[in-house]
Amino acid sequence: MAGTALQGLIERIGADHVVRRLAIEAVHEKQLIGQGTLLFNVENWSLAPWIIETALKAAGLHGRARRNADRVEVRRNLVTSARLPAAFDGFTILHLSDLHADISQGAMRHLADIVRYLACDICVLTGDYRGKTFGPFETSLAVLKDLCARIKLPLYGVLGNHDSIRMTPALEAMGIRMLFNEQEPITRDGATIHLAGIDDAHFYRTDDLQKAAAPIPHDAFSVLLAHTPESYRAAAAAGFDLMLSGHTHGGQLCLPGGIAIKLEARLPRRMGKGAWRFQTLAGYTSTGAGTSLAPVRLNCPAEITVHTLRRLR
Numbered sequence: 001m002a003g004t005a006l007q008g009l010i011e012r013i014g015a016d017h018v019v020r021r022l023a024i025e026a027v028h029e030k031q032l033i034g035q036g037t038l039l040f041n042v043e044n045w046s047l048a049p050w051i052i053e054t055a056l057k058a059a060g061l062h063g064r065a066r067r068n069a070d071r072v073e074v075r076r077n078l079v080t081s082a083r084l085p086a087a088f089d090g091f092t093i094l095h096l097s098d099l100h101a102d103i104s105q106g107a108m109r110h111l112a113d114i115v116r117y118l119a120c121d122i123c124v125l126t127g128d129y130r131g132k133t134f135g136p137f138e139t140s141l142a143v144l145k146d147l148c149a150r151i152k153l154p155l156y157g158v159l160g161n162h163d164s165i166r167m168t169p170a171l172e173a174m175g176i177r178m179l180f181n182e183q184e185p186i187t188r189d190g191a192t193i194h195l196a197g198i199d200d201a202h203f204y205r206t207d208d209l210q211k212a213a214a215p216i217p218h219d220a221f222s223v224l225l226a227h228t229p230e231s232y233r234a235a236a237a238a239g240f241d242l243m244l245s246g247h248t249h250g251g252q253l254c255l256p257g258g259i260a261i262k263l264e265a266r267l268p269r270r271m272g273k274g275a276w277r278f279q280t281l282a283g284y285t286s287t288g289a290g291t292s293l294a295p296v297r298l299n300c301p302a303e304i305t306v307h308t309l310r311r312l313r
Helices: 004-013 015-028 048-058 062-069 105-115 138-151 165-173 209-213 229-237
Strands: 072-081 092-096 122-125 155-157 176-178 182-188 191-197 222-225 242-245 274-278 281-285 302-311
Touching: 004 015, 004 165, 015 165, 048 062, 072 105, 072 281, 105 138, 105 302, 138 165, 155 191, 165 176, 182 209, 191 209, 209 222, 209 229, 229 242, 229 274, 229 281, 242 302
Parallel strands: 072 302, 092 122, 122 155, 155 176, 191 222, 222 242, 242 281
Antiparallel strands: 092 302, 182 191, 274 281
16 A cells, blocks of 8 residues: 555545556566566666676776766757747756766766756756665655755656655655646746656556646647657657657767667667657657766766757747
8 A cells, every 4th residue: 555655646646556656666676577668677687787897897998987977968959849939939948867866976966066057947857866776765865855955946857767656755845846647837928838747658657648648738839758768659649849858878888979889768779869859749868967777987978958948930
């Protein structure tokens, strides 16, 4: 049974969703083979971090990879649309993803120094706040609480495949409006755009994109937050204008030129990082601010992103 701490969430999104996700967490969160869209979940393989770091040391690249992991770049992305209300021309969205805060503390310290100087209209977080897919999350929440206090913007977020739904009350206490297959209207000078978010579609499969999109008028400009970009086809079919995601880390360990050795997602490689388009949908896949498995990066800088919305005339 869900604890009393989740009662408010149960009342908002329904007991079925909460109980289903808790059941998956209890039974499958440590699963190595065959959960969600995965055949083999390398993130739950206990030897994986050791193998990665040993290989980097043998190649003489571990020091460089470790230093790279602690740096976070600010990238800027322009999104243009004739559907954007004139009142939102120039609207900015600060996008943070894949913090993995407990195992990426060097990057988090750097990030804390950066965000206080970024002037944006809202901040969105697209999941994976915890390092592992299971176990304690208190350290991650403590780091995130300090980070959110420095951002001082309206905050919206979704959970990722590393996150427990039990983290939600603490996240919302930080001021993050967590979206579980829900949408939130954002108004400015009498005009409205819609921000929707879906629960994890990769590991937990508790996403319901149609439910998130249903309240949004067909002629309204809408933004979808989704931890993984793997739902891009459904997002385009539902009429979303912009999809913001993370999850892939851009590969994290890449060949020269940023060519990912492996992407933990089922989607075209061109959508594995940065800006992309599919039909009428504009998308952006963040490489993330943190790291998974081990705090190392090669040829794939960590990032946070400032998206600027511009109206096409």
